[in-house]
Amino acid sequence: MFSIRAIWIPRILLIGFLTPFTAWSADLSTTPGPPTASHPHQGAGLKDTLGLKTKAANDEDFLPPDEAYRFSGELSRPGVLHLRWVIADGYYLYKHRMKVTSGSTQVQLGAFKLPHGDTKTDEYFGTQEVYHHQVEADVPFSRATSATREIEAHVTYQGCAEAGLCYPPITKILKLKLPLS
Amino acid sequence: MNPSLRMVLVAVMFAAAATLGFGLYRWHHAATPADVPAAAVDLLAPAPGKIPDSLPLFALRDRDGQLRSITDWQGKSLVINFWATWCPPCRHEIPLLKTLNAARASQNFQVIGVAVDFRDAVLAYAKKERIDYPLLIGEQDGLDVVEKFGLVNIGLPFTVFTDNQGRVVTLHLGELRPDDANRIFDTVIEVNKSALTLEQAKQKISRELHAGVS
Numbered sequence: 001m002f003s004i005r006a007i008w009i010p011r012i013l014l015i016g017f018l019t020p021f022t023a024w025s026a027d028l029s030t031t032p033g034p035p036t037a038s039h040p041h042q043g044a045g046l047k048d049t050l051g052l053k054t055k056a057a058n059d060e061d062f063l064p065p066d067e068a069y070r071f072s073g074e075l076s077r078p079g080v081l082h083l084r085w086v087i088a089d090g091y092y093l094y095k096h097r098m099k100v101t102s103g104s105t106q107v108q109l110g111a112f113k114l115p116h117g118d119t120k121t122d123e124y125f126g127t128q129e130v131y132h133h134q135v136e137a138d139v140p141f142s143r144a145t146s147a148t149r150e151i152e153a154h155v156t157y158q159g160c161a162e163a164g165l166c167y168p169p170i171t172k173i174l175k176l177k178l179p180l181s
Numbered sequence: 182m183n184p185s186l187r188m189v190l191v192a193v194m195f196a197a198a199a200t201l202g203f204g205l206y207r208w209h210h211a212a213t214p215a216d217v218p219a220a221a222v223d224l225l226a227p228a229p230g231k232i233p234d235s236l237p238l239f240a241l242r243d244r245d246g247q248l249r250s251i252t253d254w255q256g257k258s259l260v261i262n263f264w265a266t267w268c269p270p271c272r273h274e275i276p277l278l279k280t281l282n283a284a285r286a287s288q289n290f291q292v293i294g295v296a297v298d299f300r301d302a303v304l305a306y307a308k309k310e311r312i313d314y315p316l317l318i319g320e321q322d323g324l325d326v327v328e329k330f331g332l333v334n335i336g337l338p339f340t341v342f343t344d345n346q347g348r349v350v351t352l353h354l355g356e357l358r359p360d361d362a363n364r365i366f367d368t369v370i371e372v373n374k375s376a377l378t379l380e381q382a383k384q385k386i387s388r389e390l391h392a393g394v395s
Contacts, residue, residue: 062336062355124272160336164270164356167336 093159095129103152110140237329241317265298270356271338297323
């Protein structure tokens with residue numbers, strides 16, 4: 001079963017604010033099995049949480065980052081790590097700010113295969129590829145030895161709300177048990 | 182009360198206090214995710230804090246490297262904009278902030294930018310965009326200031342508006358739009374004139390901004 005460990009660490013949050021590729025940290029520890037593709041919208045938006053939201057029916061609020069971007073990962077087939085982001089309407093992720101690295105010398109990750117995204121032109125940043133709604137990517141990997149039983153991937157991504165809020169980069173630590181090879 | 186019952190109650194209260202204290206310690210002292218039971222995680226994840234009623238004291242270095250205290254602008258109605266160079270909506274709103282700073286100076290308003298970013302990137306961008314209002318720049322110390330405003334785990338930009346007594350009138354999360362900004366400025370003026378209480382002003386801003394009053 002897929003379990004989420006979401007620990008925000010102020011020190012890491014600091015780095016996340018300052019650099020595009022290290023970030024808010026969370027740990028997704030998994031054991032083999034189907035990932036949760038999405039979660040129901042469980043709670044208050046950011047303004048609501050901060051006490052800034054009125055009761056007006058047309059009030060818009062920003063989602064907490066883990067609700068704006070629901071990340072999951074699984075071993076789709078031998079030697080391939082499959083990653084998925086379900087992106088809430090009105091939010092997007094930057095392709096060039098997605099990154100995955102191995103957290104262990106026992107597992108080597110191959111090239112991160114990302115699909116073509118939507119084109120977004122910004123007067124300050126030019127034309128960039130972004131993802132809306134959902135994006136999936138395969139990451140091939142190899143084990144140092146057949147005794148390697150776990151893969152630990154550090155997955156970083158960053159995005160914004162179309163309504164004008166950008167989240168600092170988020171890093172998830174994805175741990176998956178590997179089957180016997 | 183029965184002495185043994187009292188001892189049990191005291192022991193239970195002590196255990197509860199110790200558990201709470203340990204939880205807070207773990208939250209503040211970078212617990213290793215791997216050693217936190219999954220079931221406890223949601224309880225330990227920090228939530229946004231309370232927005233302060235009064236402007237918290239802080240000091241950061243300006244573009245010249247001089248340490249500037251926020252009290253340097255005491256007596257003015259402040260518009261403190263938190264931003265970073267990597268954040269497109271933060272960049273979008275800077276021309277508006279420049280305009281408002283010039284247009285509202287005669288009403289004793291002062292826009293102050295607080296860049297939570299690397300100093301060199303901020304200096305280069307500020308020069309390119311000719312930001313003409315005061316800029317304070319912080320990295321770790323900048324994030325410490327963000328925390329003082331109760332905004333842990335939140336994105337950028339956000340803008341804090343105070344009255345001329347340093348009381349926080351509102352905090353605007355996300356990119357500031359001209360109409361919304363002007364409504365907030367006008368409401369702060371009413372607070373300064375004692376035409377509105379702080380609570381009335383907060384309700385007015387919340388109602389007008391979110392209900393799309395024009």
